[in-house]
Amino acid sequence: MKKILVTGGAGFIGLNFIKHILDIDRMDIVVADKFTYASNPKELLSISKIETFQLDLADLAAVENLFNHQEISHIVHFAAETHVDKSINDSRPFIQSNIIATVNLLNEAVKRKVEKFVHISSDEVFGEIAIPGKFSEISKIAPRNPYSASKASAEHFVEAYGNTYGLPYTIINSTNNYGPWQHPEKLIPLTIRRILQKKKVPVYGNGSQIRDWIFVKDAVEAIRKILHHGKYQERYCIGGESEIRNIDLIRMILEKMDAEENLIEYVEDRPGHDARYAFSIEKVKRELMWRPKYDLSDGLNKTIEWVREHENRI
Numbered sequence: 001m002k003k004i005l006v007t008g009g010a011g012f013i014g015l016n017f018i019k020h021i022l023d024i025d026r027m028d029i030v031v032a033d034k035f036t037y038a039s040n041p042k043e044l045l046s047i048s049k050i051e052t053f054q055l056d057l058a059d060l061a062a063v064e065n066l067f068n069h070q071e072i073s074h075i076v077h078f079a080a081e082t083h084v085d086k087s088i089n090d091s092r093p094f095i096q097s098n099i100i101a102t103v104n105l106l107n108e109a110v111k112r113k114v115e116k117f118v119h120i121s122s123d124e125v126f127g128e129i130a131i132p133g134k135f136s137e138i139s140k141i142a143p144r145n146p147y148s149a150s151k152a153s154a155e156h157f158v159e160a161y162g163n164t165y166g167l168p169y170t171i172i173n174s175t176n177n178y179g180p181w182q183h184p185e186k187l188i189p190l191t192i193r194r195i196l197q198k199k200k201v202p203v204y205g206n207g208s209q210i211r212d213w214i215f216v217k218d219a220v221e222a223i224r225k226i227l228h229h230g231k232y233q234e235r236y237c238i239g240g241e242s243e244i245r246n247i248d249l250i251r252m253i254l255e256k257m258d259a260e261e262n263l264i265e266y267v268e269d270r271p272g273h274d275a276r277y278a279f280s281i282e283k284v285k286r287e288l289m290w291r292p293k294y295d296l297s298d299g300l301n302k303t304i305e306w307v308r309e310h311e312n313r314i
């Protein structure tokens with residue numbers, strides 16, 4: 001039986017991915033996660049049928065030890081430090097967890113001849129793009145903040161290992177995910193929680209930055225399809241086809257929660273804040289017959305409901 005290593009499986013997307021594949025795929029699942037502040041260890045450990053190891057992937061000895069004891073055939077690599085603001089305050093943990101950890105995994109993947117290494121990355125690695133442009137799989141990598149620079153660097157290593165050592169890899173670049181189990185430091189769960197607590201909702205600058213949003217259940221279905229059917233040595237861009245300005249997104253959430261607009265509080269903009277990210281997802285639609293099922297309104301309704309139910313448990 002195939003054995004898949006899911007790194008960062010206690011994090012937001014990793015946890016949703018495991019829940020999604022658990023009953024569909026006949027694969028043994030092994031999780032490696034450091035259990036940082038951003039993770040959901042309790043929820044992960046409540047899932048039976050998977051093996052979980054708490055370890056720092058930047059620790060070479062720990063990674064070697066894991067591979068010495070597990071015969072891994074596939075890797076889906078989610079683990080990373082993911083908060084842009086934190087990377088602006090101190091980029092070093094991002095170098096450790098996003099670059100060094102990835103290189104440790106790549107070395108083991110080559111040594112153990114894994115069948116596929118799926119690397120999860122971000123739309124941010126391409127930098128910002130003006131309307132009406134869209135990035136795609138062939139766009140130039142041009143990161144503009146320390147988080148995206150660390151993710152871009154990791155991708156370069158993945159491609160280099162493919163080219164130099166023949167590592168069978170696929171890279172997935174995703175736009176912003178939202179949904180159950182996302183840490184409340186991120187925009188959508190933060191906004192929902194602040195509204196529930198009747199507190200001010202902070203908006204960076206004038207809120208004019210544009211992002212595309214993909215509901216996490218759509219994202220994990222795309223990742224699963226790409227794991228099984230995505231081409232080797234290639235990348236796929238995935239997104240929700242739901243572009244919106246941050247301020248309009250926040251207004252939409254306020255309206256859905258019957259809250260007043262005067263909860264909005266404009267705060268100093270993030271330094272180097274990218275104006276817009278946008279993807280063309282034609283390749284994944286054409287080759288893998290995948291397209292997002294949830295529109296932003298449906299996804300937000302589900303997320304608001306989930307945060308309400310879990311407000312005191314996360």
Ligand SMILES: NC(=O)c1ccc[n+]([C@@H]2O[C@H](COP(=O)([O-])OP(=O)(O)OC[C@H]3O[C@@H](n4cnc5c(N)ncnc54)[C@H](O)[C@@H]3O)[C@@H](O)[C@H]2O)c1
Binds near residue numbers: 039178
């Ligand atoms: N959330 C998004 O909107 C989004 C969009 C595009 C790409 N991505 C990428 O998807 C992946 C998952 O994102 P997420 O939002 O689920 O992140 P998250 O911050 O919710 O979870 C990250 C997980 O990785 C673990 N981790 C961090 N450093 C580690 C280390 N050194 N060793 C082992 N485990 C470690 C954490 O404990 C946590 O469980 C990341 O690679 C991220 O860059 C996320």
